[in-house]
Amino acid sequence: MAEAEVVAQGAAQPAKAPQASEAMERVWPVPAEEPKASPVGTPTVIVDDLHIVYKVYGAASEAEKGNAVNALRRLVKRQGRPQMKEIHAVKGVSFVARHGDAIGIIGRNGSGKSTLLRAIAGLLPPHKGAVFTDGQPSLLGVNAALMKELTGERNIVLGCYAMGMTPTEVRAQYDEIVDFSGIGEFVQFPMSTYSSGMGARLRFAIASAKTHDVLLIDEALATGDREFRRKSQDRIMQMRKSAGTVFLVAHNLDVIEETCNRVIWLHKGKIKMDGDPKEVIAAYNKA
Numbered sequence: 001m002a003e004a005e006v007v008a009q010g011a012a013q014p015a016k017a018p019q020a021s022e023a024m025e026r027v028w029p030v031p032a033e034e035p036k037a038s039p040v041g042t043p044t045v046i047v048d049d050l051h052i053v054y055k056v057y058g059a060a061s062e063a064e065k066g067n068a069v070n071a072l073r074r075l076v077k078r079q080g081r082p083q084m085k086e087i088h089a090v091k092g093v094s095f096v097a098r099h100g101d102a103i104g105i106i107g108r109n110g111s112g113k114s115t116l117l118r119a120i121a122g123l124l125p126p127h128k129g130a131v132f133t134d135g136q137p138s139l140l141g142v143n144a145a146l147m148k149e150l151t152g153e154r155n156i157v158l159g160c161y162a163m164g165m166t167p168t169e170v171r172a173q174y175d176e177i178v179d180f181s182g183i184g185e186f187v188q189f190p191m192s193t194y195s196s197g198m199g200a201r202l203r204f205a206i207a208s209a210k211t212h213d214v215l216l217i218d219e220a221l222a223t224g225d226r227e228f229r230r231k232s233q234d235r236i237m238q239m240r241k242s243a244g245t246v247f248l249v250a251h252n253l254d255v256i257e258e259t260c261n262r263v264i265w266l267h268k269g270k271i272k273m274d275g276d277p278k279e280v281i282a283a284y285n286k287a
């Protein structure tokens with residue numbers, strides 16, 4: 001399944017990677033987006049009795065496995081395709097997120113954290129229930145794909161356009177993005193030459209160059225070093241102040257506690273606890 005891309009997908013056309021300034025001149029102008037002034041405390045995301053079910057085909061027993069003999073046997077016996085299995089990943093989750101919230105989502109492996117984020121981003125259709133969002137949610141995941149064959153420069157420019165920034169805004173932000181990412185002269189090299197940490201830093205730097213109504217961050221801070229984590233946390237704080245809503249999935253509970261004003265603990269697809277970070281994390285650690 002494709003991750004939500006905060007960065008450009010399918011927007012790149014050049015055969016060779018030009019300098020950033022050239023790239024900016026070439027791309028068509030994007031209509032300016034007026035920043036919305038939303039008061040802190042008004043709802044941005046309403047999740048109402050959300051159920052997400054994955055359907056997995058071919059999760060069959062040995063006798064049903066998809067080899068030629070079994071396929072022929074099914075044809076002869078006029079049987080359908082191998083049994084489909086359902087994985088009920090999110091089970092009746094409800095909550096309201098507000099402008100200015102930074103909400104940490106914690107839980108054991110497989111508890112439904114990433115699934116919930118992808119559903120809020122609109123990437124997974126609800127089996128039951130609904131998600132209402134005010135504004136465009138942007139998911140920044142570990143796998144959010146920049147284009148590996150393009151230079152950091154090109155990825156910054158295209159990524160910013162993909163987020164709806166104008167050429168003037170991109171120009172104004174370009175140096176700051178490079179600076180924040182800390183990738184230095186590597187910005188001129190194709191991303192295929194980057195370490196995973198460098199790629200993650202650049203993704204975060206691009207994604208956070210814009211004020212998002214709703215920014216969903218899935219473990220994206222995990223690959224950065226300590227210094228980068230601190231800078232990222234500061235930036236998330238700034239986003240909260242500018243009345244955006246940030247969701248943060250991380251296994252590092254310290255990052256969650258330091259960054260978020262609210263924590264949702266998911267357990268086997270359901271909300272086990274929702275509230276003050278200290279209290280929720282203490283209960284989670286005891287469980």
Ligand SMILES: Nc1ncnc2c1ncn2[C@@H]1O[C@H](COP(=O)(O)OP(=O)(O)OP(=O)(O)O)[C@@H](O)[C@H]1O
Nearest residue numbers: 001054056087089108109110111112113114115116
């Ligand atoms: N694409 C998929 N197809 C089928 N099942 C999936 C898919 N993605 C996740 N699942 C299942 O949904 C459940 C929740 O997975 P999810 O990745 O949301 O959990 P998580 O809390 O983010 O886990 P982790 O902490 O390991 O990243 C798991 O049982 C997982 O096996």
